[in-house]
Amino acid sequence: MSELIVIKIGGGEGIKPDAALGEIAGLVRAGVRVVLVHGGSHETNILSEKLGRPPTFITSPSGHTSRRTDRETLKIFEMAYCGKVNKGIVETLRRAGVDAVGLSGIDAGLWTGKRKSAIRSVDADGRTVVIRDDLSGRVERVDDRFLRLLLDDGRTPVLTPPAMSDEGVAMNVDADRAAAATAAALGADELLLLSNVPGVLRDPEDRSSLIETVSSLDEVRRAAKGRMKNKVLGAEEALSGGVGRVVIGSASGASPVADARSGCGTVFEGAIA
């Protein structure tokens, strides 16, 4: 069976996916099977502002941040992620000769899981409040059979949140962990999580403090702050799910995919304690 790679390209500010998309076209031409997962947070922020509903974020007591997603926000989220970003990427990939198929996690029941019925959020004054109507959750199951149907037919899936809750409601999910769940379900050889940081930094302010090879999960867990926490969790989930190698790396530069594959970034490989 040919090599299978799951590549996640973040949707944060300043990330331009074009170089990575060109590389993905090259990989597909060379016979590598690729599943691309992307975010869209910056486009969602812009659209939310333009529509007069500035984004708000939830910070959990343990320091995870996530978008506050009520029903109206979810519609804006779908417009940005599934409309603007997904179709833009599909158009670019197809023009580069890739038989791309853009899907959200709700299509074909690709990504399903539990919605969070109560989210603890720490407000600006340090008080903890409980939010019960947030449309967010976590991917627990991946319809890998459908993805294999597409891959076996020579197609390249381009996947994006939302996912579907067990009650049949679209929900916001973390795209890094969704990519990790996808890589695990497919038994991918490699998972690349590319964004606007070079990897896990010992000091988030110092890009030279990159952890290059993960020898201790405790160390990366301690180092990871904010959104990086989800990437590290995703990396752990992918590894324990059977993925051979995970790299958290940068989406920037002329060859971000090749760079990550050659080990630029934070590399998780093999048995890590």
Place this chain on the structure above:
Amino acid sequence: MSELIVIKIGGGEGIKPDAALGEIAGLVRAGVRVVLVHGGSHETNILSEKLGRPPTFITSPSGHTSRRTDRETLKIFEMAYCGKVNKGIVETLRRAGVDAVGLSGIDAGLWTGKRKSAIRSVDADGRTVVIRDDLSGRVERVDDRFLRLLLDDGRTPVLTPPAMSDEGVAMNVDADRAAAATAAALGADELLLLSNVPGVLRDPEDRSSLIETVSSLDEVRRAAKGRMKNKVLGAEEALSGGVGRVVIGSASGASPVADARSGCGTVFEGAIA
């Protein structure tokens, strides 16, 4: 082989697809294969207004109207059609037990064709101007093999514009004619074009002037005004492409799909001169 129906639900003002979606769930449960095509023009108008880019329309010398689609409009179009409307329909269908897969015409190269390199537009003063940078065109080819792959796997495709031009650029296409091309490519038993009018009217102001059974194409061609012209063209293209029966009917009421199937609307069937 089980029955195959292509159903197009318009995206015009006042159209609520929920009743039709409930019926489609019933048909799929009963073993009928359904391909759903939908529009999104009203949502695109609303989003365009909110984003400070009010929609503009082109009227051809022969009276066809179409959305003026520059690059920025196409992104708004994709957010409304592929984001908000498509994912909303997929969510509703999945909750009703349908294994829906939402796709645009650019995904998997489903809908391809020629972009119009020059569009003649009649302006308010009756002058004809030529527009060369519009991103619009017509579906000439349908990847019916991919649609069959989905249908054979028990999935229900939910399709929406844009389509892909031969040069690899996303373009606005008429969803009625795209549905007709899809029905023809699949050799569908039936094509239903449901919108906010009861069918082809002899007098557009008089809803009782409905042409019920088409015995002469000349008569419906003469009667069809504005957007109805595309529905009639689509009906003709579907029939000449081998579709057994086409009904142009209303998307309103408690059972619009059953109503159209039972002949409420304008029915095109068999050999028509």
